[in-house]
Amino acid sequence: MSLLAIVVLAAGTYAFRIAGPLLRDRIRLPERLERLLSIAAVVLLVALVVTSALTEGGGFAGWARPAGVLVAAVLALRRAPFPVIVVAAAATTALLRLAGLP
Amino acid sequence: MDMYSFWRTLDRATLRDIGLVCVADALVGAAFGAIAVSGGLPLWVPMAMSLLVFAGGAQFAAVAVTLAGGGAVAAVTAALVLNARLLPFGFAVADVLGRGRAARLAGAHVITDESVAFVLRQPDQRRRRAAFWVSGVGLFAVWNLAVALGALAGQGIGDTDALGLDAAFPAVLLALVVPALKDRRTRTAALSGAAVAVAATPFLPAGLPVLLALAGLPFAARRRPATGADGSTHSDGPDAAASRTGREGEDG
Numbered sequence: 001m002s003l004l005a006i007v008v009l010a011a012g013t014y015a016f017r018i019a020g021p022l023l024r025d026r027i028r029l030p031e032r033l034e035r036l037l038s039i040a041a042v043v044l045l046v047a048l049v050v051t052s053a054l055t056e057g058g059g060f061a062g063w064a065r066p067a068g069v070l071v072a073a074v075l076a077l078r079r080a081p082f083p084v085i086v087v088a089a090a091a092t093t094a095l096l097r098l099a100g101l102p
Numbered sequence: 103m104d105m106y107s108f109w110r111t112l113d114r115a116t117l118r119d120i121g122l123v124c125v126a127d128a129l130v131g132a133a134f135g136a137i138a139v140s141g142g143l144p145l146w147v148p149m150a151m152s153l154l155v156f157a158g159g160a161q162f163a164a165v166a167v168t169l170a171g172g173g174a175v176a177a178v179t180a181a182l183v184l185n186a187r188l189l190p191f192g193f194a195v196a197d198v199l200g201r202g203r204a205a206r207l208a209g210a211h212v213i214t215d216e217s218v219a220f221v222l223r224q225p226d227q228r229r230r231r232a233a234f235w236v237s238g239v240g241l242f243a244v245w246n247l248a249v250a251l252g253a254l255a256g257q258g259i260g261d262t263d264a265l266g267l268d269a270a271f272p273a274v275l276l277a278l279v280v281p282a283l284k285d286r287r288t289r290t291a292a293l294s295g296a297a298v299a300v301a302a303t304p305f306l307p308a309g310l311p312v313l314l315a316l317a318g319l320p321f322a323a324r325r326r327p328a329t330g331a332d333g334s335t336h337s338d339g340p341d342a343a344a345s346r347t348g349r350e351g352e353d354g
Contacts (some may be wrong), residue, residue, distance in 0.1 A: 001147050001164065005174040009164060009264035012155035012178070013185045018210040020192025021199050032144040034190040039288050039322045041187040044180065045159065045279040047315030052166055053272040055303045061268075068269030069276060076280040082126040086133065089273030093266030 048090030062102035105239065111232035116220070120237045123216050130249040131160055133270045134165070135252025137301025141169040141263040145253050152249040156211060156242060160184045160279060162271055165180030167309040183316070191218045192260045215278075226257055291322035 002087055020029075053069040072089035080088075109117070138148040143165065149287070151161050159179035167177040191213055198221055199209035217238040224230040262268065262344040283289045295318025 001143060001168045001177065002174060003153075004152060005164075005178050005317075005328070006147070006150050009160070009178045010183050011153075013126045013160065013188065014211065016182075016185050016188040017192050017213045018168060018207070019189055020213075021196040021206045021210050024193055024196040029190055029193050035200050036319070036322075037186045037190060038282075039182055039291055040319060040345075042279055042288050042349055043295040043315055043318050044163070044183050044312060045275050046283075048163055048166065048180075049194045049272045049275045049279065050296040050341035051303055052170075052275075053269075054279075055301060055307065058308070061305045062218050064266070065269045065272075065322055069272045070265055072269070072273035072276050073197050073280070074174075076277045081345060082120045082277055083129050085277045086126075086270050086273050089280070090270040093269035094226045094264060095266075097264060097266070 064093045064096035064101045067096055067101075105235065108232040108235050112236060115231060116224070116229075117236070120220060120233075123237070124240055124244045127216070128244050130274050131245045131248030132255070133250030133267055133274070134158065135249040136163060136256035136259060137262060137267050137271060138139075138165045138169075139253045139256030140259050140267075141165070143168070146316060148249050149246070152246050155181070156245065157181075157185050157188070157214065159275060160246070163312075165203065167312070168269060170308035172307060176313065180312050183313070188213055191215075195219060195221050195234060198227070198234045199258070200231070209234070209238065210243050212239070214241060215264055216241055219324045224282060236349025238257065270354070287322045291318040291320075294318040294321055 053061070053066045056065075068089040068091075071092045075078050075085045075088055086088070105300040112120075117199045132151075139145055148161070148165070151164070155161055155164075164177040164181040165178055168174075171264055192210065195213060195218055199206050212234075217234055220237040221230050234345045256262070259265065279292075283292060295315030298317055299311040299315040302314050306314070
């Protein structure tokens with residue numbers, strides 16, 4: 001991650017943020033575009049969850065990590081508080097590794 | 103109005119909620135800093151990202167792609183697609199930033215899932231403004247401090263895998279995204295996209311499989327009658343966006 005990459009990412013992100021406050025009086029965002037953008041974010045997030053839970057360097061990541069993420073999924077569905085979800089996932093994975101599961 | 107009068111404008115329950123989200127974000131930020139540095143990135147990378155980008159999900163995404171061996175273009179693209187949702191958020195909260203140029207320029211930088219969610223929950227304009235600035239500035243301070251501390255700690259942690267921190271990252275993103283998956287078409291698009299991404303992972307350079315998941319988008323765009331094929335009523339309202347902003351409390 002070079003400084004240039006970070007600056008490009010920061011500039012692009014700021015452009016998304018400032019567009020509304022600057023242009024609000026002149027244009028309205030089409031509803032379909034709004035919906036598409038929010039779904040695109042969800043699609044990308046789920047893909048990141050699944051690939052980072054299951055794979056490591058193009059291969060299978062082992063069982064401990066997906067098991068921890070599965071615990072997080074159950075807790076998230078039961079609307080557990082956010083810190084609980086994160087700590088439970090890490091603890092599950094750490095304990096399984098301690099027990100010898102890869 | 104200054105920060106102190108903003109603070110006094112909000113009721114105790116709102117201030118407590120903002121505090122709780124700050125605690126959650128601190129945990130996530132510390133994990134982010136530790137994962138980035140223990141994964142081999144220099145100390146300044148997570149810190150500069152947090153100051154300049156200030157978007158937790160995108161920061162995690164960019165670092166994940168980088169640590170998996172992906173190139174800068176893939177990392178930045180994935181993060182920018184994630185941050186594109188900030189565009190409608192900016193339109194949604196534009197009227198609470200204030201009229202002045204400085205307020206708009208500075209306020210825009212602290213538009214996040216959380217600050218937007220807090221704005222939408224307030225009943226009137228005065229409290230909407232106060233909620234935006236208190237949560238926005240508070241989260242910015244807490245997030246950057248936590249990332250810095252996590253990054254410093256990450257230098258000392260030899261093996262983050264032993265602590266299970268590699269599971270914390272997908273867990274963070276999952277907790278953010280679960281409420282949005284209630285919408286059936288969003289869920290179909292997301293799951294087909296994820297299947298494509300996993301299938302492509304062994305064959306493509308890191309970073310690309312995740313972008314390939316966007317191929318799942320047409321599943322969401324297809325027009326359907328209000329009553330689904332399974333006979334269940336299906337509202338086409340902004341449920342995905344609404345539930346996201348309602349619960350996406352932790353994406354710094």
